[in-house]
Amino acid sequence: MNPKLTKEEIQFIDNYLKNSGVEYIDTRAEVVDHVASEIESRLSANNTTNFYEEFKVYMVQHKETLLKNAGKYSWSIDKKVLKEVFKNMTNLKVLVPAFLIAVILFAVDLKEYLNSTQILIAFYAVLLVLAFIPIILYRKIKLSFLRRIGIISTIPFIAIHNLLLGDRFAFEQYEMVYSFLFWVLIATTYTSYDFTQEYKRKLELL
Numbered sequence: 567m568n569p570k571l572t573k574e575e576i577q578f579i580d581n582y583l584k585n586s587g588v589e590y591i592d593t594r595a596e597v598v599d600h601v602a603s604e605i606e607s608r609l610s611a612n613n614t615t616n617f618y619e620e621f622k623v624y625m626v627q628h629k630e631t632l633l634k635n636a637g638k639y640s641w642s643i644d645k646k647v648l649k650e651v652f653k654n655m656t657n658l659k660v661l662v663p664a665f666l667i668a669v670i671l672f673a674v675d676l677k678e679y680l681n682s683t684q685i686l687i688a689f690y691a692v693l694l695v696l697a698f699i700p701i702i703l704y705r706k707i708k709l710s711f712l713r714r715i716g717i718i719s720t721i722p723f724i725a726i727h728n729l730l731l732g733d734r735f736a737f738e739q740y741e742m743v744y745s746f747l748f749w750v751l752i753a754t755t756y757t758s759y760d761f762t763q764e765y766k767r768k769l770e771l772l
Contacts, residue, residue, distance in 0.1 A: 569609050571602050575617050579605075582621075586629070588636050590710035592765050596639040597632065604628075643711045647761055654760070655753045664752050668745035676740075689744065693724075693751065709765060715758050 571579075579598050588594045601624070608620045625632075654660050676685055 569606060569615065571606060571617065575605075575621075576602055578618075579621070582625075586633060588633065590640075590708050591768070592643050592709050592711055592761075593636055593639050595765060595768050596642060597636055600639075601632070640710050640714070644714060647711055647715060647757060650761070651750070651753050651757045654757050655749065657753070657756065660749070660753045660756050664745070664749040667748045667752075668741075671741040671744055685740065689747075690724075692748075707762070707766060709762060711761065712758060715754065 576598060579601050580594060583594050583597055583601075588597055601621075605617065605620055605624060608624060609615065609617065612620065614620065680688070
């Protein structure tokens with residue numbers, strides 16, 4: 567069994583990577599996990615407890631490649647976030663507001679009060695709010711996935727929206743289309759918030 571690094575040693579790795587230019591907390595957390603695991607394996611293989619010596623040797627050998635490939639961890643993070651979005655679509659914290667929005671959409675005939683253009687503008691307004699709430703709330707915390715999740719979630723929904731509601735018949739069924747889109751958007755917003763809290767906790771532990 568590999569020896570486990572102490573909190574201070576993990577913090578040392580985090581500070582080293584931060585000073586080396588890995589500024590985004592989520593990307594750095596993934597790199598820290600990778601480096602910590604490698605150092606633990608080296609300590610075990612070399613039968614030593616000298617963390618700083620093993621860390622120095624490891625960085626001499628791998629620092630350039632590690633920093634060059636740091637961006638690859640972003641895709642790993644995005645995959646985890648998207649997987650969690652689908653999982654959270656069945657979470658009660660997502661289902662309840664999504665259900666309430668669906669009830670309102672089906673109970674109130676917006677076409678009696680708004681024309682198609684006004685409904686479109688209202689949709690985009692809510693879309694932007696939901697997509698950028700986490701970014702606004704956590705603008706002081708550098709998280710790479712927050713910059714991308716807004717784009718990842720917004721562009722497909724705009725495309726689906728324009729494809730489905732561009733047709734006159736489909737527009738008559740806007741309640742169903744919007745209920746689905748808001749369901750996914752709420753799941754995306756909740757997941758972004760959840761991941762932000764997770765990385766915030768990791769930051770506070772260091």
